[in-house]
Amino acid sequence: MNKKRIxxxxxxxxxxxxxxxxxxxxSPDSRIGSATRDRIxxxxxxxxxxxxxxxxxxxxxxxxxxxxxxxxIGNPCEAEExxxxxxxxxxxQLLPIILCCADHAxxxxxxxxxxxxxxxxxVVFSDMVSMQDAVDxxxxxxxxxxxxxxxxxxxxxxxxxxxxAAADEIIAKIxxxxxxxxxxxxxxxxxxxDKLRRTWFADALAKRGLxxxxxxxxxxxxxSGFKEAxxxxxxSKVDAIICGNDVMAIGARDAARRILGKxxxxxxxxxxxxxxxxxGWDCNDLxxxxxxxxxxxxxxxxxxxxxxxxxxxxxxxxxxxSVRWGSTA
Amino acid sequence: MNKKRIxxxxxxxxxxxxxxxxxxxxSPDSRIGSATRDRIxxxxxxxxxxxxxxxxxxxxxxxxxxxxxxxxIGNPCEAEExxxxxxxxxxxQLLPIILCCADHAxxxxxxxxxxxxxxxxxVVFSDMVSMQDAVDxxxxxxxxxxxxxxxxxxxxxxxxxxxxAAADEIIAKIxxxxxxxxxxxxxxxxxxxDKLRRTWFADALAKRGLxxxxxxxxxxxxxSGFKEAxxxxxxSKVDAIICGNDVMAIGARDAARRILGKxxxxxxxxxxxxxxxxxGWDCNDLxxxxxxxxxxxxxxxxxxxxxxxxxxxxxxxxxxxSVRWGSTA
DNA sequence: CCTGTTTGTGTAAACGTGTACACAGAATAT
DNA sequence: ATATTCTGTGTACACGTTTACACAAACAGG
Numbered sequence: 205m206n207k208k209r210i211x212x213x214x215x216x217x218x219x220x221x222x223x224x225x226x227x228x229x230x231s232p233d234s235r236i237g238s239a240t241r242d243r244i245x246x247x248x249x250x251x252x253x254x255x256x257x258x259x260x261x262x263x264x265x266x267x268x269x270x271x272x273x274x275x276x277i278g279n280p281c282e283a284e285e286x287x288x289x290x291x292x293x294x295x296x297q298l299l300p301i302i303l304c305c306a307d308h309a310x311x312x313x314x315x316x317x318x319x320x321x322x323x324x325x326x327v328v329f330s331d332m333v334s335m336q337d338a339v340d341x342x343x344x345x346x347x348x349x350x351x352x353x354x355x356x357x358x359x360x361x362x363x364x365x366x367x368x369a370a371a372d373e374i375i376a377k378i379x380x381x382x383x384x385x386x387x388x389x390x391x392x393x394x395x396x397x398d399k400l401r402r403t404w405f406a407d408a409l410a411k412r413g414l415x416x417x418x419x420x421x422x423x424x425x426x427x428s429g430f431k432e433a434x435x436x437x438x439x440s441k442v443d444a445i446i447c448g449n450d451v452m453a454i455g456a457r458d459a460a461r462r463i464l465g466k467x468x469x470x471x472x473x474x475x476x477x478x479x480x481x482x483x484g485w486d487c488n489d490l491x492x493x494x495x496x497x498x499x500x501x502x503x504x505x506x507x508x509x510x511x512x513x514x515x516x517x518x519x520x521x522x523x524x525x526s527v528r529w530g531s532t533a
Numbered sequence: 534m535n536k537k538r539i540x541x542x543x544x545x546x547x548x549x550x551x552x553x554x555x556x557x558x559x560s561p562d563s564r565i566g567s568a569t570r571d572r573i574x575x576x577x578x579x580x581x582x583x584x585x586x587x588x589x590x591x592x593x594x595x596x597x598x599x600x601x602x603x604x605x606i607g608n609p610c611e612a613e614e615x616x617x618x619x620x621x622x623x624x625x626q627l628l629p630i631i632l633c634c635a636d637h638a639x640x641x642x643x644x645x646x647x648x649x650x651x652x653x654x655x656v657v658f659s660d661m662v663s664m665q666d667a668v669d670x671x672x673x674x675x676x677x678x679x680x681x682x683x684x685x686x687x688x689x690x691x692x693x694x695x696x697x698a699a700a701d702e703i704i705a706k707i708x709x710x711x712x713x714x715x716x717x718x719x720x721x722x723x724x725x726x727d728k729l730r731r732t733w734f735a736d737a738l739a740k741r742g743l744x745x746x747x748x749x750x751x752x753x754x755x756x757s758g759f760k761e762a763x764x765x766x767x768x769s770k771v772d773a774i775i776c777g778n779d780v781m782a783i784g785a786r787d788a789a790r791r792i793l794g795k796x797x798x799x800x801x802x803x804x805x806x807x808x809x810x811x812x813g814w815d816c817n818d819l820x821x822x823x824x825x826x827x828x829x830x831x832x833x834x835x836x837x838x839x840x841x842x843x844x845x846x847x848x849x850x851x852x853x854x855s856v857r858w859g860s861t862a
Numbered sequence: 863c864c865t866g867t868t869t870g871t872g873t874a875a876a877c878g879t880g881t882a883c884a885c886a887g888a889a890t891a892t
Numbered sequence: 893a894t895a896t897t898c899t900g901t902g903t904a905c906a907c908g909t910t911t912a913c914a915c916a917a918a919c920a921g922g
Contacts, residue, residue, distance in 0.1 A: 227879065564870060
């Protein structure tokens with residue numbers, strides 16, 4: 205049970221070779237006789253030897269650890285992407301370390317802690333961390349920022365997301381259905397990502413001589429979507445609500461139906477953003493500005509691989525959003 | 534940007550001390566003059582020095598890394614607990630490495646990889662990994678198994694979950710409402726956790742002279758809940774479905790309502806398990822056998838701390854479930 | 863003033879790898 | 893036949909810390 209792990213030197217003695225040869229047996233492309241290798245591997249299996257990755261990292265200057273900075277784990281909008289990314293990383297023998305923190309100061313502290321572990325790559329999903337903070341903390345690593353905005357430089361790679369065309373499609377449909385009074389339900393007060401998403405819709409409205417009549421601020425949760433929608437609908441006579449994410453949209457839909465007896469899309473149109481799996485569930489069937497999660501994570505992996513191989517290529521990739529049409533708008 | 538990280542020896546030269554003193558400046562309880570420490574810390578800040586955690590781990594034999602073996606990240610039932618645990622770990626300066634793999638062989642391979650990193654603790658959430666596998670792979674670490682069943686030994690700690698009383702309450706209510714024909718919708722074919730959960734309800738039924746009339750197998754997803762419920766309701770005349778988790782219960786409810794026009798709880802009673810936040814959303818309002826996530830994670834942290842401090846105490850903790858009453862049963 | 867303790871610091875070894883270098887022997891070329 | 897390459901292995905050091913030990917200086921009590 206609590207047996208100590210065997211080291212390469214001890215195994216060397218057992219196999220009658222030097223510790224260097226042990227190391228070679230575990231390195232695929234190294235000069236070693238195949239008979240020796242087989243013998244070593246067999247003895248290694250017998251004694252349960254595995255090279256110590258910590259020692260190897262120290263020597264190699266490569267830890268094969270990847271830090272993922274995220275807002276939350278439970279939040280479905282991020283979770284689907286996290287899941288995909290974790291799988292892709294693991295297929296490349298990279299281990300993900302999750303950094304997830306509600307408080308901003310704590311989050312920076314946490315990032316500093318992770319940087320101490322010499323992570324090879326950093327993926328920042330969180331819009332709460334500025335590019336500058338990430339670069340300062342991981343000055344040795346070149347972080348990958350998921351930014352919704354192309355801000356790559358020589359020290360940061362970025363993936364940006366363009367939803368303007370999809371937003372235009374959605375607005376066209378809703379306006380075509382005769383709706384004219386729009387509200388925007390933000391996910392956060394401060395985030396510029398939220399501002400950008402809002403702009404996609406605001407521009408589409410402006411093109412048609414319209415504008416948002418009202419705005420409210422939630423926190424990306426169901427409860428905040430519910431509460432803010434109630435207040436919004438009591439305050440003004442809007443007939444369409446664009447929400448910062450899908451979960452809030454579900455909350456808003458529930459509020460409209462339950463508290464005010466309004467149905468979608470007849471009485472009111474409700475639109476989400478993200479395109480999470482739950483949006484497609486029969487009980488939700490949400491119309492939503494949908495991100496292609498696979499393409500998105502493909503892009504992240506692509507950037508990581510370039511970074512790994514020190515390949516110079518474009519450091520910014522843009523993903524275009526599409527629409528998932530449901531029965532709420 | 535790609536500047537190399539400064540080492541303790543270099544900093545020592547800059548501060549006019551030896552590298553040992555640098556190390557002491559960063560260790561809270563070590564003999565060092567406070568003037569020296571202040572000077573070192575100030576120089577360190579100036580040059581952006583941080584001790585290399587990899588090197589420290591190699592020396593200390595403690596990595597402060599924790600491996601979390603989970604089934605999925607996106608799955609809400611686990612995600613809430615993962616989120617809580619990650620926060621608690623980070624507050625203790627422990628970094629979580631997520632191991633998440635659909636395929637069983639891959640999962641074992643992944644666990645071997647993580648064990649290579651000398652993780653200090655292992656938390657196995659997954660019911661797909663046997664206790665024996667975990668012990669074999671992490672023979673140096675004493676894994677913590679979340680097991681639903683008290684199987685602690687000197688090499689494994691465990692947290693078990695008892696839902697029998699809550700299941701009895703639920704069955705009492707449903708039978709009291711006049712339902713008699715029960716079906717169980719499992720989450721998996723093979724998992725013994727699923728079997729255990731089913732037993733809680735089966736026992737409660739047996740106490741009242743009843744038994745499950747039908748059984749179906751899904752995979753814990755919404756879609757499988759929907760599909761299996763449709764088949765179940767076409768096949769037999771059940772008027773109550775107990776589901777393996779909340780997400781499947783929502784799928785089953787949608788199927789009953791949409792495909793067969795049956796409403797809860799009048800026509801059919803539907804019960805979930807887990808007590809995820811979504812169960813409380815207005816559009817769901819699920820009756821569910823609910824786990825106290827906070828108590829649960831408290832228990833995990835408790836075991837980790839005991840393990841950390843080498844305190845001998847009971848290695849098994851049991852959490853009792855309660856009922857969340859909704860409008861579906 | 864001498865002995866004994868405390869305080870602060872440096873020296874050196876250890877943690878477990880990977881790899882540059884050296885070198886012996888085998889294989890190949892001339 | 894010798895000269896040259898190639899193959900397989902060992903030796904020794906580096907990676908960046910922490911810490912046991914040694915030691916000088918400061919300080920206490922007699």
